[in-house]
Amino acid sequence: MARRSERAPLGLDLLLGLVLAAMVCALFWWVFSNLDTAWGWSRAWDFRQSLWRGWLVTLELSAGALAGSCVVAGLLVAGQRTRYRSLRWFSRAFVELVRGMPLLTLVLIGYYVVFAQSQVAGLLDRFGVGSKLWTGAALLSVFTGAYLSEILRGGLESIPQGQIDSARAVGFDRFQVFRWVVMPQALRRVLPALAGQFVSLVKDSSLLSVIGVQEFTAQARAFNSATYGGIEAFLPLAAGYLLLTLPLAGVAHAMERHFRYQM
Amino acid sequence: MDIDAQRLTRRYGALAALDGLSLEVERVKVLALIGPSGGGKSTLLRVLGGLEGADEGEVSINGTVLSADERQLLAWRRRNGFLFQQFNLFPHLTARRNITLPLEKVHGRTAAEAERVADESLERFGLTAHGHKLPAQLSGGQQQRVGLARAIASGPEILILDEPTSALDPEMTAEVLELIGELAAGGQDIILSTHEMGFARAVAGHVAFIAAGKVAEHGPSGELFAAPKEEMTRRFLSKVMRFA
Ligand SMILES: Nc1ncnc2c1ncn2[C@@H]1O[C@H](COP(=O)(O)OP(=O)(O)OP(=O)(O)O)[C@@H](O)[C@H]1O
Ligand SMILES: [Mg+2]
Numbered sequence: 307m308a309r310r311s312e313r314a315p316l317g318l319d320l321l322l323g324l325v326l327a328a329m330v331c332a333l334f335w336w337v338f339s340n341l342d343t344a345w346g347w348s349r350a351w352d353f354r355q356s357l358w359r360g361w362l363v364t365l366e367l368s369a370g371a372l373a374g375s376c377v378v379a380g381l382l383v384a385g386q387r388t389r390y391r392s393l394r395w396f397s398r399a400f401v402e403l404v405r406g407m408p409l410l411t412l413v414l415i416g417y418y419v420v421f422a423q424s425q426v427a428g429l430l431d432r433f434g435v436g437s438k439l440w441t442g443a444a445l446l447s448v449f450t451g452a453y454l455s456e457i458l459r460g461g462l463e464s465i466p467q468g469q470i471d472s473a474r475a476v477g478f479d480r481f482q483v484f485r486w487v488v489m490p491q492a493l494r495r496v497l498p499a500l501a502g503q504f505v506s507l508v509k510d511s512s513l514l515s516v517i518g519v520q521e522f523t524a525q526a527r528a529f530n531s532a533t534y535g536g537i538e539a540f541l542p543l544a545a546g547y548l549l550l551t552l553p554l555a556g557v558a559h560a561m562e563r564h565f566r567y568q569m
Numbered sequence: 570m571d572i573d574a575q576r577l578t579r580r581y582g583a584l585a586a587l588d589g590l591s592l593e594v595e596r597v598k599v600l601a602l603i604g605p606s607g608g609g610k611s612t613l614l615r616v617l618g619g620l621e622g623a624d625e626g627e628v629s630i631n632g633t634v635l636s637a638d639e640r641q642l643l644a645w646r647r648r649n650g651f652l653f654q655q656f657n658l659f660p661h662l663t664a665r666r667n668i669t670l671p672l673e674k675v676h677g678r679t680a681a682e683a684e685r686v687a688d689e690s691l692e693r694f695g696l697t698a699h700g701h702k703l704p705a706q707l708s709g710g711q712q713q714r715v716g717l718a719r720a721i722a723s724g725p726e727i728l729i730l731d732e733p734t735s736a737l738d739p740e741m742t743a744e745v746l747e748l749i750g751e752l753a754a755g756g757q758d759i760i761l762s763t764h765e766m767g768f769a770r771a772v773a774g775h776v777a778f779i780a781a782g783k784v785a786e787h788g789p790s791g792e793l794f795a796a797p798k799e800e801m802t803r804r805f806l807s808k809v810m811r812f813a
Contacts, residue, residue: 468656474620475651476719477675479643486670490661565661 341537350538353529360525361546363439367511367521368550370443371450372504378451383458397455404452409513416445417517442514442521450507457499461492494565501558505551522546570631570727570758571595572617577626578782579612586612587623588782594775599753601773601790602762605805609782610762611731617760618729619645631726647675650720650728655736657716658704664715665691665700668722676723690718694748710741717748721757728752730761766810770794778802 350357385397404412420426421441430436465488473487515524523543530539572594579587586609594600602610615621617630622637629635635645651657658667665687672683691700694714704712713733720728730749734742746768753759753772763769769776770790777787778799786799797803 466656468653469659471620471653472651472657472659475618475646475653476671477643477647477723478671482674486674487659491659494661 346533346538349533350529350542356525357522357529357542360520360522363520364508364511364522365550366439367443367446367514367519368508371446371507371511374443374447375450375454375507378447379454379458382451382455383462386455386459401452401455404449405456409449409510410516412449413445413513413517416448417441438517438519442511442517442519446507446511446514449510450503453503454500457496457503458492461496462488464495465491490565497558497562497565501555504554508550508554509547570597572600572630574628575626577613577616577623577628579616579621579623585782587616589626590783592777592784592787594787597775598756599759599761599773599775601769601776602760602779603766603769603776604779604785608780610779613779614729614731614760614762618649618651648726650723650725652713652716652720652730652733654732658712660704663701663703664696664707667704667715668719671719672722686722690722694718708741709737710744713737713745714748717745721752726758728757728759730759732762732764735764764809766806778805
């Protein structure tokens with residue numbers, strides 16, 4: 307945060323703001339005036355229901371994968387910090403394999419090699435989690451979880467040993483050291499990176515259309531190919547994703563302020 | 570307090586920070602550990618305080634035998650108070666919360682009780698105006714005083730201080746040493762390591778000179794400072810007291 311004395315002069319600040327706003331407006335005007343198609347918003351209106359359904363699927367996918375990725379990340383962090391060397395190596399290898407693959411590859415392999423196998427699919431169906439939505443959320447959880455686990459691990463390892471000594475010295479047990487001293491400080495440090503990863507997750511969910519999940523992007527594409535309407539499909543798409551990602555970023559910033567303290 | 574340490578060894582890789590150290594003292598109120606840097610003072614304090622176990626040897630304090638069992642060490646740590654050279658306070662908590670949190674979570678006090686105790690000890694140490702501040706907003710001396718307030722808030726059996734003033738400038742050193750002196754005068758059992766020889770002589774009843782992981786010599790502070798028996802102690806004292 308800029309201290310008062312470090313603030314820029316107000317007049318210059320305003321001028322700069324006006325110039326930037328004008329530039330953005332000019333850019334938009336230029337782009338839209340060069341689009342030679344006539345607006346066809348009525349077609350978009352006709353497709354509103356499938357777009358809405360797609361948006362809801364994306365919301366469900368994102369919410370499910372957000373929770374799922376936290377579980378996966380927690381397991382991977384625990385796995386990499388345990389006393390058991392075999393478990394550490396396994397977790398390490400898992401993280402590196404998942405991070406080393408493009409999401410598309412992971413999704414295709416995960417779906418066709420694992421989830422689409424008839425035994426697996428049958429088993430999942432029995433528990434009522436056999437749908438593509440569940441599969442997609444699971445794959446996205448694994449992918450994002452691997453990244454989250456590295457962020458969290460970095461945060462935990464950045465807490466100096468002196469803090470852990472102090473915490474043990476006041477009589478905290480292992481769990482309390484983690485709960486009251488290590489975790490709050492680590493969380494504060496990694497919050498911006500976590501938020502970025504969650505925003506990525508929302509956007510990455512668009513890739514799940516390759517296994518037939520009818521999410522937002524898939525619906526917009528279907529609309530686009532059915533009507534040849536270009537921009538009318540993609541503007542709602544952009545708006546729909548921002549509607550998910552901006553609140554996420556907002557929550558993250560609010561949490562940063564809540565956890566703010568000077569180091 | 571009574572301390573009976575026998576042939577304590579603590580190794581870090583190939584290096585023996587404690588190398589068969591033995592120390593027997595009885596009915597001592599304040600014990601000061603002095604000696605050259607790297608001699609093993611901090612390591613001995615960590616073992617005595619139950620922060621880590623020794624690799625070999627036995628130690629019992631006031632009749633409690635310290636084992637290598639983490640549960641038993643935890644119980645022992647909870648009976649005592651610690652203050653290190655620096656980085657004692659939790660930077661994400663206010664000074665007051667630094668004191669109340671262990672009282673609530675470790676010593677089972679209610680929030681209201683913990684706050685009452687915290688406010689009392691903050692007042693006693695002249696910190697009432699600073700209770701709401703985060704550690705980063707306090708001077709080094711204030712931080713150590715809060716650390717001291719936290720260490721004694723639970724009424725520790727033994728207060729263990731590892732060079733509590735060596736990160737402070739002379740003025741802040743004086744204000745912290747004064748508080749430690751008051752605690753000693755109030756009957757608190759204390760084990761401390763220090764490079765403040767004047768303070769050790771004035772406040773500690775008993776002094777142990779530690780070098781190369783062993784107790785080279787120990788005795789009542791008046792005797793040890795006036796007439797050190799070992800050549801090593803004499804040389805150390807003449808060096809550090811040259812400008813005192
Ligand atoms: N965690 C550790 N890992 C490796 N070596 C260590 C560790 N802690 C201490 N040592 C080593 O053990 C020896 C004794 O260290 P210790 O901190 O006990 O000495 P000290 O007497 O407290 O010194 P000082 O007066 O400088 O604080 C030193 O050589 C030190 O480098
Ligand atoms: Mg030391």
